[in-house]
Amino acid sequence: MVAAMVLCAGLGTRLRPLTDELAKPMVPVGDAPALAHVAQRVRLAAPRVVVNVHHRPGDVRAWADRESIAVSVEQELLGTAGGVARAAAMLGDGDVLVWNGDILSDLDPRALVAAHAARATEATLAVRARAAGEGNVGFMYDGRVARLRSESFGPETTGGDFLGIHVVGARLRASLPATGCLVGDVYLPALRRGARLDAWVTEASFTDIGTVAQYVEANRAWLRSRDLPSWSSPTAIVRADIDGSIVGAGARIEATCLRSIVWPGAIVSAPVNDAIVTTRAVVSGR
Incomplete structure (x- = not known):
């Protein structure tokens, strides 16, 4: 086998x-x-x-x-x-x-x-x-x-x-x-x-998700493959626009989050565009 x-x-x-x-x-x-x-x-x-x-x-x-x-x-x-x-x-x-x-x-x-x-x-x-x-x-x-x-x-x-x-x-x-x-x-x-x-x-x-740019594209491809404009985990708290974004489990969105990837447990307290938001940092996704 x-x-x-x-x-x-x-x-x-x-x-x-x-x-x-x-x-x-x-x-x-x-x-x-x-x-x-x-x-x-x-x-x-x-x-x-x-x-x-x-x-x-x-x-x-x-x-x-x-x-x-x-x-x-x-x-x-x-x-x-x-x-x-x-x-x-x-x-x-x-x-x-x-x-x-x-x-x-x-x-x-x-x-x-x-x-x-x-x-x-x-x-x-x-x-x-x-x-x-x-x-x-x-x-x-x-x-x-x-x-x-x-x-x-x-x-x-x-x-x-x-x-x-x-x-x-x-x-x-x-x-x-x-x-x-x-x-x-x-x-x-x-x-x-x-x-x-x-x-x-x-x-x-x-x-390939070997680089930051490739990682961002992999997430966008995931959205496209499901014909989704954005996605948020059922356990995420979303209180602002998340157009084009992916929001992980337990994350909290308090400000506009556009075309970004928000990791599980991360917090968006100020507007972000084209970013990767982890629990420790905001990384440019451009």
Whole structure:
């Protein structure tokens, strides 16, 4: 049975100052933490879910315990390959669906897992197709990876962008290093020795929340996907206009709040526009 690994051990440096207050997986997107949206997707294909953490691990553990998600705490950063390797006992022996924790997508992981199972391949990477030679992945007519990063391994018919969502086969898992990167330290060496890796093309939506600007766009995309002009939690107290805004649980709005993201428990006591309001600060969302 496939298990899922959500990679959340990064420091969230590009998302500061937000990640000084919350671990990146727990920043709210719409009505829930980012990690909740990812977990909802991966659970479509994998009932067993593991998340690795390093920065502010307590933020993630409290939520994960409530959701029956296993947590692998890394005292030192191990990289994407090392993170999966360290969680081996939690994941079991089969294939692993790996999903970057800062990637929000409506991709159906069941289709990706099924495609991987149908092919004699070591790993299957979800990609958005581009012209040949473009993007960080190139592949042949049958899906076999012919280029990864800047290295070529055969005739390429289509290029693509790797989306940070992939299936690592059980056989390849057995060779994962204790530290290192799945792409640079596992996939590239496998391709060099002639192993088959496949690209799986998807047109699913894809949002990276790695920067403040991307985080703001992810929240706006959440509103658009639900055709909502704004949203507030039933437990929020709203006493002013919140057009284009998202207001979290227990927040209090005492002044106009336009096109802003108000975190759970935060207070807006003076007008804000295009801002992220946390319990400690007001951050520009422009």
